[in-house]
Amino acid sequence: MLKYLVVLLDRTSAAFCHADNPYSVRELMPLPVLQEALLFAMKENLSVQFVYPDYELPDEYVSMIDSVDHIDIRHVVGGDVCVLDGMDGDAEIDGDNVVIRTTSVELIDNLPSLIGLMSRATHVAVVLTDMLSMSDERLGRYGEFLSDLEREVAGMIQSGVVPQINLLTDRLFLAEMNNCNAGWESVTVAPDGRLYVCPAFYYEDESDSIGRLPAGPDMRNGRLLRLDHAPICRRCDAFQCRRCVWLNRKLTLEVNTPGREQCVVSHLERNASRRLLERIRPAVDFLRDNDICEIDYLDPFETIRL
Numbered sequence: 001m002l003k004y005l006v007v008l009l010d011r012t013s014a015a016f017c018h019a020d021n022p023y024s025v026r027e028l029m030p031l032p033v034l035q036e037a038l039l040f041a042m043k044e045n046l047s048v049q050f051v052y053p054d055y056e057l058p059d060e061y062v063s064m065i066d067s068v069d070h071i072d073i074r075h076v077v078g079g080d081v082c083v084l085d086g087m088d089g090d091a092e093i094d095g096d097n098v099v100i101r102t103t104s105v106e107l108i109d110n111l112p113s114l115i116g117l118m119s120r121a122t123h124v125a126v127v128l129t130d131m132l133s134m135s136d137e138r139l140g141r142y143g144e145f146l147s148d149l150e151r152e153v154a155g156m157i158q159s160g161v162v163p164q165i166n167l168l169t170d171r172l173f174l175a176e177m178n179n180c181n182a183g184w185e186s187v188t189v190a191p192d193g194r195l196y197v198c199p200a201f202y203y204e205d206e207s208d209s210i211g212r213l214p215a216g217p218d219m220r221n222g223r224l225l226r227l228d229h230a231p232i233c234r235r236c237d238a239f240q241c242r243r244c245v246w247l248n249r250k251l252t253l254e255v256n257t258p259g260r261e262q263c264v265v266s267h268l269e270r271n272a273s274r275r276l277l278e279r280i281r282p283a284v285d286f287l288r289d290n291d292i293c294e295i296d297y298l299d300p301f302e303t304i305r306l
């Protein structure tokens with residue numbers, strides 16, 4: 001069931017997930033389209049997430065946006081979600097929910113910057129932008145990085161600071177899948193009123209639209225985006241995985257079949273969360289009953305082939 005409407009206010013709105021926004025020429029969503037988007041959200045009872053470009057919007061846009069409950073996503077601190085492009089340890093965040101878009105190489109080389117950001121943010125979500133080019137050597141280094149991060153986070157927790165980072169701490173509190181669910185629970189409207197599974201589908205091919213406003217989405221085979229039609233994912237317990245259907249399609253040509261890269265990255269994170277849990281559980285009352293079992297694979301596909 002749809003729950004969220006993501007509104008790209010401009011073609012140059014901030015990318016906030018795995019895919020880069022290739023557009024550099026501004027094209028602001030016309031006011032009547034914005035109005036249509038808000039009407040659609042109201043009729044369907046959807047929460048609205050606005051994604052901003054890097055310039056100030058005219059006053060009439062601000063008034064219309066402020067007329068509904070919403071979440072702001074932009075390259076600006078002090079909003080609901082602040083997107084950082086790259087590891088900037090000096091970014092002036094102050095209690096923000098932060099999305100850091102970075103490559104695995106940059107992340108691995110900047111653990112101190114990440115720790116600094118974690119100590120000043122409410123929640124940090126790291127999104128890797130090089131998932132399509134992950135080699136086995138890089139995956140091995142990423143696993144080592146997560147071990148270092150896990151030790152740092154354990155130290156912070158033991159000294160009374162409880163950081164929140166999607167790579168490690170989200171999984172501690174999850175008892176079921178908490179995926180992106182683009183196209184199933186959320187849909188994205190582009191500045192011209194056309195609808196897409198998510199911004200990545202819009203960035204990649206504008207003709208890949210799933211409908212337009214005011215009619216709403218009309219998805220053939222939309223069930224394939226759902227967890228219950230993803231035979232590998234529905235057996236998995238890497239509950240923090242984004243289960244990105246855009247990455248799936250890029251890596252396997254099927255929206256409901258994950259590529260090895262996404263599964264191994266998510267399992268390295270899951271296993272680091274498990275080690276963190278073992279380390280901190282004695283000291284953290286509310287985690288006493290939580291458990292993440294030990295497994296001997298990094299890609300659930302291997303268990304299906306056995």
Ligand code: SF4
Binds near residue numbers: 243258300
């Ligand atoms: S780790 Fe792989 S199988 Fe598990 S939810 Fe993520 S994409 Fe699906």
